[in-house]
Amino acid sequence: MDKIDFEKYSNSIPKPEIGQGNNIGEQEIDVDDIWKIVTENLRLVLDRVEYKSWFEDTYLEQIQNGVATLSCSNEFKRSTILKDYNKFLQSCLTKATGQNLQVEIVIKKNEVDKPKERYTFAPPTDNPIMNLFTKMEGDKKKYEDSIKSARLNPRYTFKSFIVGPNNRLAEAVAQSVVSDIENESLTKSYNPVFYYGSTGVGKTHLMQAIGNEALRKNPDRKVVYVSIEQFLNEMIEAIRTKKNEDFRTKYREVDLLIIDDIQFVEAYPKTQEELFHTFNTLYQANKQIILASDRPPKEIKNITDRLRTRFEGGMVSDIQPPDYETRLAILKQSMLDKGVTVPDIFLDLIAKNIESSVRELEGALNKVLTLTKLGEVPSYEEVARILQVDIESKRKRATPEKVLNVVSEVFDISIRFIKSSRRNANIAIVRHVAMYILRNELQISLETTARLVGRKDHTTVLNACSVVEKRLKEDSSFAEKVEKCRRDIFY
Numbered sequence: 369m370d371k372i373d374f375e376k377y378s379n380s381i382p383k384p385e386i387g388q389g390n391n392i393g394e395q396e397i398d399v400d401d402i403w404k405i406v407t408e409n410l411r412l413v414l415d416r417v418e419y420k421s422w423f424e425d426t427y428l429e430q431i432q433n434g435v436a437t438l439s440c441s442n443e444f445k446r447s448t449i450l451k452d453y454n455k456f457l458q459s460c461l462t463k464a465t466g467q468n469l470q471v472e473i474v475i476k477k478n479e480v481d482k483p484k485e486r487y488t489f490a491p492p493t494d495n496p497i498m499n500l501f502t503k504m505e506g507d508k509k510k511y512e513d514s515i516k517s518a519r520l521n522p523r524y525t526f527k528s529f530i531v532g533p534n535n536r537l538a539e540a541v542a543q544s545v546v547s548d549i550e551n552e553s554l555t556k557s558y559n560p561v562f563y564y565g566s567t568g569v570g571k572t573h574l575m576q577a578i579g580n581e582a583l584r585k586n587p588d589r590k591v592v593y594v595s596i597e598q599f600l601n602e603m604i605e606a607i608r609t610k611k612n613e614d615f616r617t618k619y620r621e622v623d624l625l626i627i628d629d630i631q632f633v634e635a636y637p638k639t640q641e642e643l644f645h646t647f648n649t650l651y652q653a654n655k656q657i658i659l660a661s662d663r664p665p666k667e668i669k670n671i672t673d674r675l676r677t678r679f680e681g682g683m684v685s686d687i688q689p690p691d692y693e694t695r696l697a698i699l700k701q702s703m704l705d706k707g708v709t710v711p712d713i714f715l716d717l718i719a720k721n722i723e724s725s726v727r728e729l730e731g732a733l734n735k736v737l738t739l740t741k742l743g744e745v746p747s748y749e750e751v752a753r754i755l756q757v758d759i760e761s762k763r764k765r766a767t768p769e770k771v772l773n774v775v776s777e778v779f780d781i782s783i784r785f786i787k788s789s790r791r792n793a794n795i796a797i798v799r800h801v802a803m804y805i806l807r808n809e810l811q812i813s814l815e816t817t818a819r820l821v822g823r824k825d826h827t828t829v830l831n832a833c834s835v836v837e838k839r840l841k842e843d844s845s846f847a848e849k850v851e852k853c854r855r856d857i858f859y
Contacts, residue, residue, distance in 0.1 A: 521576055
């Protein structure tokens, strides 16, 4: 987890006028007011996700005998707060109370309420509030039924879809489609919409988000989501049972037809024929069609030219694998959806090593969650092993140039200064860290290590390693920066 420079915020923290010194009577302290002041300052410093992860269900229980007792929900959260936020919490509490307090945290399980009936029967009434409530419940039930009938997953919404450079155009097209469906009298801007991209990049999520949003705005719309395999199976069953008209009615009298994995139609000529006529019927009726494939229309083999030209006649939009920032945002959104927390260093490990598929990202997150649910905080190496990250292979690919670049970036000292003859303390310690990593992690010889940082004597390297090892034991902030260098270089 990246450290925040809490010290620079300490002096600006507001404090209530409840007295000065360490002899405030305990009866004068309202823990709710004190905690409100502390949390307001936490919100100023921490981002929304970090605050929600560690402090949303953390409370100040009492202040007694120079100790502020906090409560949280589990041991993992307790250990993280004590390790990463203890000093800042003490500073906040001192400013808020005027006392120099120590921090203790206890685990407090939430009491499980007995199940209660949410509603009781009420006879029909002319009360407008009751009628509004009944209508809202009816609309919700209608929406849920329409989602189920359309075969949509209610979790796939625009709200949970993370937009990045890889899918920004595709998402904009999807939003435009929803607007067009609202205005039925207007000609569709993009019809059909053809999404393509490798497996697991979010095509299904985005298509179903369109369907979910269309039904949220009007549950009476006819929306159908189907894979091409389901379409084929239903067509075969209709032929067998002589219900061809029922089949055609189902797919040709809809407001929005969404077909996934359309590339598999290349193996079924008869399905192509039926799909062609369904397409024409809907298109001429100004109804929206959305298709998805793992490749663009021109690369789908063995389909008729008339079908291919119809696929290409609207908007063809590709969705690329997400970049690092988007992958990290997807993981954080998934955590919020699940109501769980995972240390940032583990999210970083997942995001850096799983690059192609959103499904693989979420699968990796679930593996890490399984480890944390066992009650122990796993080590970085344990998580890497569970995710099958080949650390040794990555270690072998690390270069001296990468070491210098990472150390320079983490400590904010340019490589030019690291290699210079300057002996300022802040530059010298960064130079020592670079030599320490080059020597101990890359196993580079003493002479070569010295030369890489602009030194001639190999004894300089031995001294640097000794200085770093000693400071690692004494300075936790310094140790965390060195560990970040190692992670950025090797993982």
